[in-house]
Amino acid sequence: MASLITVENLCKEFNGIPVLKNINFSIDEGEILGIIGRSGAGKTVLMHLIRGVDEPPTSGKIIFHISACNKCSHIDLQSKTGDKCPKCGGELVKVDVDLWAEENRSMKRRIMTRSAMMFQRTFALYGDDRVIENVMHALSDINYPPEKQVSRAADLLDEVRLSHRMMHIARDLSGGEKQRVVLARQLAKEPFLLCADEPTGTLDPRTAKIVHEMLHESSIGNHMAMLVSSHFSQIIEDICNRAIFLEDGEIKKIGDPKEIIDTFMKDAADDEIFEKGDLGDELLHAKDVIKRYITVDRGMIKAVDGVTFEVSEREIFGIIGTSGAGKTTLSRIISGIIEPTGGEMNIRIGEEWVDMTKPGIQNRGRAKGYIGLLHQEYDLYPHRNVLDNLTDSIGLEFPKELAMRKAIITLKMAGFNEDKSREILNRLPDQLSEGEKHRVALAQVLIREPRIILLDEPTGTMDPITKIDVKHSIMHAREDMDETFIVVSHDMDFVREICDRAALMRHGKIVKIGPTEEVLEYLTQEEREIMSRPEA
Structure with missing residues (x-):
């Protein structure tokens, strides 16, 4: 399989403090490479450098092995060298590009148009627009023919299994659905590389599994290389071809995902023992709390329906x-x-009980x-x-x-x-x-x-x-x-x-x-x- 990216002796410092130290690895065309490591290991910094965003590396190289049209700005995989350009009919010529070299700024911009990134907490959607309109915006950004945008957007939503939500307003989707719209928008760019930085970090496990399946299928269906970091170690084992264990900015091991995860998890044992909590007096008391919403399409919604409970000092x-x-x-x-619509939410401050449901600086304002x-x-x-x-x-x-x-x-x-x-x-x-x-x-x-x-x-x-x-x-x-x-x-x-x-x-x-x-x-x-x- 042809190589897409080679990372050579990559180093990055912030204020003189090393964050990445002599990183060396490669990614093949269509390969899914996982990165696992604890917070602060350097995963996000590495992804940003490969994507070409933020500040340049302190030293080292990120080399993209691609083909470029000799007549227009189109670029493609290096395995397409010698083929006709799908945009203008010119010839695709083999090129190796040092992404962060000053003389390659123009080529860097072209590479960035064929790579994409999904972040862990940013859905980056037009919240007031419909789902299909969000995908069409992405197609407009790459100058996709206007008369074909609706059909292409519908195809992309089919690909991420979201056709049943295409007319929904984006802000009304669940977290997992929003992330699948993000994926459809990224696929609109026809990327040969997708960097997915903890793309399901805030989702529940079942929804996260669906999104990871989408990523896996998209990689295979589009021959798209993927660099994915995740704290869902089982998912890295399931969908990645290889994995990297990153620790304190250094690659400790690279290879089979299961072996990498086993190495990483050896440090995840928790041996510290805590005493059972010695709870104090009641600190919060909720009584018959109700919250109702009126909606046009669903009528009365009882979001909270007569809830009563208490919490004591020092309780978790x-x-x-x-x-x-x-x-x-x-x-x-x-x-x-x-x-709330009704009920009480009392919190004890000193020796006084304050009802959070009542407005004013001596009530809710004081307790907040x-x-x-x-x-x-x-x-x-x-x-x-x-x-x-x-x-x-x-x-x-x-x-x-x-x-x-x-x-x-x-x-x-x-x-x-x-x-x-x-x-x-x-x-x-x-x-x-x-x-x-x-x-x-x-x-x-x-x-x-x-x-x-x-x-x-x-x-x-x-x-x-x-x-x-x-x-x-x-x-x-x-x-x-x-x-x-x-x-x-x-x-x-x-x-x-x-x-x-x-x-x-x-x-x-x-x-x-x-x-x-x-x-x-x-x-x-x-x-x-x-x-x-x-x-x-």
Whole structure:
């Protein structure tokens, strides 16, 4: 099989700190190459360099082996050398292009038109447009003949099994459906390379499996090479031809996906033992909470339907359920983002009980300041460094020395060791891995010293080792700071390991509440299939 890309001695530094160190490997035409490694290993930086975005490497080369038309700007696979150009009829000539060489800037732009990228948390859709219109926009971007766009867009939606959603408004799709629209938009470019950086990190396991199947089928059907990073290790084993184990910016091993995963997972054992939580008095009490919506097409929707529960000090309380069960709506009521239709949501502040359902600075306004929320679609301030994101950007005023001290303490609680905490203080968010960004976002919540922290899908984009770090950060925050956590998650393994109690929601109601293991035993087989992660 012909080679598509050769990476030679690739190095990348940020502020003098090495992130990638002498990376060497190749990708063949049509090959699916997996990258696995814990957060901060350099996976995203490597993908961006191969895609040609952001800043150039510090040293080394990324060489694309392609063919280029001698008459127009069309480029193709090197295996097409000698064929006629499908655009103008010219001849395709063999070319090797050093992507980041200054003299190849024009050719780099041409290569980027035939490569695509899917990010882990950015759907990049026109939210108010229909699904088929989103795909047609992508076809317009590559100057596809207008009179053929509707038919081609429909073909692409067939390819990602989304024909039954083509007339839906994009913002109304589920996360998995949005990601399949993104894939259809990328396939519109007819890429010979797709970089998929944790494309299913925020999706439930069953939906993630569907999207990965789409990626696999698209690679084979379009003879498209793919570079895919994922913390779903079983998926890398299932769909990748080869895999790379990346650690601290270095390739530790490359070869058979199963062997690579086995090597990586050796470090994922959790030997730390935590004491059973010594719970305090009741801290939050919800009584008959209701949230109803009126819609044109579906009429009355009972998103939350008469929910009653309580949470104690220092408790880690889980809220679980499949998509549409009402857990996200309930979490937004708890955090004060939305107002319920009826019922009470009381939180104890000091010796006083405050009803979150009542507006005003002495009620919901007062309580919100003591509730920290980390949503799965969190945002950091892109142009402020980590220190500023933890202090100035969220309105906390500390003298510089105290700010650094407080930031380091909080970053350690969020899963960083002290050396790493000091190392990243002056980095911008774009210089962090996705897992590191998540932990900084958690630190941004912790530094406000809330009484209750609500975590929405806290492990969605994390590799197994980073998940252990986050588990430890939550347990240490409970032990060291007397923090109370409410965890909304589809990751049943994580819920089992960390939660004292859990509540199972179905159709807006809590149908089972109690010790976590008892609640998990109450799941139906369908719920288990949806919410259980693939075996690693």
